[in-house]
Amino acid sequence: MIEYNKIYIDGQWVAPSGEGHSTLINPATEEAFATVPYSHIEDVDKAARAARRAFPAWSRTSSKEREEIILAICAKLTERKDELASLISQEMGIPYHFARGIQVGGPIQGLSIFAELAKTMDDVRKEDGFSVYKEPIGVCSFITPWNFPLFQVIAKVGPALAAGCTTLLKPSEQTPLSCFVFAEVCDEVGLPAGVFNLLPGKGSMIGDACSSHPEVDLVSFTGSTGVGVGVAKLAAESVKRVCQELGGKSPFIVAEDANVAKAIKYVIKDSMFNSGQMCIQLSRILVHESQYEEAVEVAKTVTESLVVGDPADKGTFLGPLSSMRARESVVRYIEKGIAEGARLVTGGPELPEGITKGAYVKPTIFADVTNDMAIAQEEIFGPVLCLIKYKTEDEAIAIANDTEFGLSSGLWAEDADTQMRIARQLRAGQVKVNGPAFSFAAPFGGYKQSGNGREWGASGLVEYTEEKAIMIGS
């Protein structure tokens, strides 16, 4: 059993101000494997004040110092890659081999990009009569979800440190363990006291305090749209900058000229990754009527070839969902899809064959879905995909944009003009054309109710920056 009983405030591991802890359950075995203390409102206050005290000195460090310390964090995280991957795999069920590469290696790469970008804070824009300087915004409060535990943390802490901001982090109560390692690493590399503070705990207990504390200048939230709206309302009372990375229901258009087999093979694997628990999941697959039945067949074959099972096995593609509660919610959507009249091509609400316990779900494909069905409009957050038929390109684009979300999108088309024509009309923060890899340098964020602001790369750093214009009279 892994047991933590301290939280990290002002450069010290300290006992929280009150009682209580969360017990983490491995969703593959349904067994408890770790306990983590709850932080309390008094702890948020201590952390915010520590971050405020640390801000003047940290914000005046040179960009070179910040670059070096961020690179030192990268090096220590790299040394602990296996441990981090194992913790994340146990917390939320992702196969270990995927956790090591994408949940750990990926964000370390993203963090090293922020180290490199620290020097851009020194850029000065000289205009006629004034100069524009970049300065860090101040104390930043972060609230993160469980589906990419370290990834979402580094997307926020990385640019904040590069800019010269100080931080407090409330990770998801389901997946805090990699954040304890992150705090240990910050401590080891000599990050000054108060620059990073860790507040494990429940959103219902400390979420309001993290969103509204008077010493906080910026709140960055990643999670569900409903909670994100509540966070923004509280932050608005003291005019904090708010960044929101929220839900999605992203479309994938297979253009009429596409190689449908290649396109469907790509999108099924991409969207079933992490057992489909991704805000950027391409969950609505739009196929021209002339290729639709072929797409259904390929989707069935590819989905049935994906191995569901033990997250420790190298051959496993889908582990369990993150919790039994998540399983119940996804199963309800599968039942709803059947009740709504969609055609169940493969999958279904039962446990996968040969599995008797754990939060497992059969990867599921629905065909004959219309865009007004709940399974096409609501974020399912599991391995459930919808195939939707279209007749014309304009209709495909209209269906793609007929959603309250706008986080990601994708398309597959052979012709370069078709690629750009469709991509430019999709109302989403990213368009992935013909299956590119995730880029840690590209701006990431949502249109519409998928959020405000951008993460990763140079655009990510902008969120943590104030511009100051200095005019000097003659």
Ligand code: NAD
């Ligand atoms: P969630 O909204 O339930 O929780 C996210 C975080 O908010 C957790 O740390 C939780 O403890 C905290 N929280 C809960 N109640 C709170 C409150 N009242 N005040 C403040 N904080 C509170 O989301 P989740 O279930 O952890 O994650 C899944 C959701 O996150 C999905 O909707 C998914 O699309 C979204 N997500 C978005 C992105 C993105 O970049 N856009 C990335 C990953 C996940």
